[in-house]
Amino acid sequence: MTVMLLSPKALVGKVPLFRSLRYPNYRLYWLGMLATTFGNQIRLVAMLWLVYQLTGSPRDLGLVGGADGVATIVFTLFGGVLADRVDRRRLLLVTNIIFFILLFLLAAFTALQLVTLWHLIVFALLFGAVGAFDGPTRQALLPQLIGDRKDLMNAIALHSTIFQTSRIIGPSIAGLLIAAFSSAVCFFITAAAYLAMVLAIYRIKIEKADKVERENARGSPLEGVKYVWKNSIFSSIIGMVLVNSVFGMSFVYLMPVFAGDILKVDSRGYGLLMTFMGVGTLSGVLLGAMLGSFKKKYVLLLGGSGLYGLLLIVLAFSQDYSGAAIAIALAGFTQHLYMLTAQTIIQYLVPDGVRGRVMAIYSLVWALGPMGSLQAGAVATYLGVPVAIAIGGGVLTSFTIFLLIAVPRLRKLDV
Numbered sequence: 001m002t003v004m005l006l007s008p009k010a011l012v013g014k015v016p017l018f019r020s021l022r023y024p025n026y027r028l029y030w031l032g033m034l035a036t037t038f039g040n041q042i043r044l045v046a047m048l049w050l051v052y053q054l055t056g057s058p059r060d061l062g063l064v065g066g067a068d069g070v071a072t073i074v075f076t077l078f079g080g081v082l083a084d085r086v087d088r089r090r091l092l093l094v095t096n097i098i099f100f101i102l103l104f105l106l107a108a109f110t111a112l113q114l115v116t117l118w119h120l121i122v123f124a125l126l127f128g129a130v131g132a133f134d135g136p137t138r139q140a141l142l143p144q145l146i147g148d149r150k151d152l153m154n155a156i157a158l159h160s161t162i163f164q165t166s167r168i169i170g171p172s173i174a175g176l177l178i179a180a181f182s183s184a185v186c187f188f189i190t191a192a193a194y195l196a197m198v199l200a201i202y203r204i205k206i207e208k209a210d211k212v213e214r215e216n217a218r219g220s221p222l223e224g225v226k227y228v229w230k231n232s233i234f235s236s237i238i239g240m241v242l243v244n245s246v247f248g249m250s251f252v253y254l255m256p257v258f259a260g261d262i263l264k265v266d267s268r269g270y271g272l273l274m275t276f277m278g279v280g281t282l283s284g285v286l287l288g289a290m291l292g293s294f295k296k297k298y299v300l301l302l303g304g305s306g307l308y309g310l311l312l313i314v315l316a317f318s319q320d321y322s323g324a325a326i327a328i329a330l331a332g333f334t335q336h337l338y339m340l341t342a343q344t345i346i347q348y349l350v351p352d353g354v355r356g357r358v359m360a361i362y363s364l365v366w367a368l369g370p371m372g373s374l375q376a377g378a379v380a381t382y383l384g385v386p387v388a389i390a391i392g393g394g395v396l397t398s399f400t401i402f403l404l405i406a407v408p409r410l411r412k413l414d415v
Contacts, residue, residue, distance in 0.1 A: 020155035025204045026145040030158060032200030033138075036096070037162045039193030041170025042177065043103065046186035047120060049178055050110065054117055063117075064124045071128030072135075072367050079133035080140075080224055080360020084353065088141040093201045095134035100194040102126055107187035136360035143347055143355075144206055153297075153344040157289030160340060164282045168275075224357025233349065234358065236407045237342045240305055242365040243399045244339065247392040250372030251312060258385050263321050276325045280332030287333075288340040297341050298410055304338025306400040312393025316386040 021027045051060050082091060106123050109115040146155050177186050228234045251258075259270035291300070311331040318324040343362065350358045372392075380388035403410055 018158070020146060020151040020158060023145060023147050023151075025206065026142075026155055028200040028204050029142075029145050030155075030162070032197035033159060034162050035193035035196045036099075036190075038166045038170050038173070039190035041166045042174040042186045043190040045171045045174035046178060046183040046190075047124070049174075050115070050183045051117065051120055053183075054115075054120075060117055064120050067121050067124040068128035068131075069367065071125045072132050073364065075129050075132035076136065076360050076364045076367065077224065077357070080136040080357035080363075082133060083137040083140045083356025083360070085356075088137050088144070088356070089201060089204055089206055091137050092134065092141060093198060095130050095137065096194050096197045096201060098130050099127070099134070100191050100198060102130070103187050103191035103194060107184050107191055110182070110187060111184035135363045136356050139343075139347070139359040139363065140356040143352075145204070149348060152347055153291065153340065154289050156344055156347065157285050157340055160285045160336065161282065161289065164278065164285055164336070168278050168282075224354055224361055227354050228358060228361055232407050232409055234346060236403050236410055237301070237346055238362060238365055240301075240399065240403065241339070241342060241362060242368065243396055244305070244308075244335070245365055245368050246372040246375065247395040248308065248312070248335065248372075250376035250392050251315070251389040253373040254376055254380055254385050254388060257380070258324075258389065262319070262385065263324055265321060269321065273321075273325060273328060276329040277332040280329035281336045284333040284336035285340060288337050297345055298412070300341040301338050301345065302400055302404055302410065304334045304341065306397050306404075308334040308338065309393040309395070309397030309400065312396070313390045316389035316393065 021030060047064060048061055051057075051064050054060075102123060106115070106119075109119060142155060142159075143149065143152060146152055174186055177189070228238055255274065256270055259265050259273055263269065263273075265273075288300075308331055311327055311334060315324055315327040315331060318327055346358065346362060347355075376388050376392060379391055383391075
């Protein structure tokens, strides 16, 4: 009997869930992302807790969160332009060095008890501005780290797995660190995470043959918008992302009221309900990681989007807790499976010369998600929370049906 010993590198190549980790460049990038994504969750919780300790004002918490969001929205399209003009690896190296410096300064200010509310607002603005250049560059660089485009969906899914897991675990880690030490320690740890990312990016080697000559790289941010607008596949998919952000995800902001007033549960029941959604979301991402070779991605895209909208309607009119838990778990599963598919299709089809700008638009429509809370809150005020959730799901399903009829090219996608 022969015993075969596999190295970690060989093992990940044989396990479908982790096959994209067999590429050295992507493996370095993924490990760096693992550190910075968890670090960011820790940093966010620590910043908001620090605001609460300094002022105790909900308005001030909103100011810090809003500063980050506004800077992201304002600069994201410019970040996409820069990602198309310069060496993406070097740009990513610069943005992560800046993140490291900002976090180290924030940690030092906090440790020395010099930090004020206005410091935190300024730091939030700077984090958002740097992130607006960092985000599109990360997404534009990703295909250059994968040797075979068939593994692109798997690579995107593994990245999303980090994000979803960090959202579940990161805040708890931050809470324990704050209780045991202080917010300053959280910022120092996050700074160290970005230093690890800097070292990972530095070690990434992209062959000259992979550095595609980028046509139209001198264009303005509007060039990306025009390109998306003229291409029915890209405009349809990004339109789906926008509708999902504003209508499909707006129910999250209403869940505390839905849990308390409709399902009659306390904060523990509300928290568990959102955990069910998190489990469904992570399951959808993991399945997507194993479906990279599935050719008929339009089935995942359109089927997942339409089904997600219908599940929101089911959730809206659920009167018992178990039914709502099942509906929200399935909703999380379908939503992230089709959103993962949407990003994969865009990354697979977009020319490298406009990749940065197109991915910046994709990032921007995601950043508009909090705007959905405005329409959902207004509808809930006048028509009730269940109706507001159902309308969000109905808009998403209706838009999917419209695209299915109006854009025949979507039904012929074979990537």
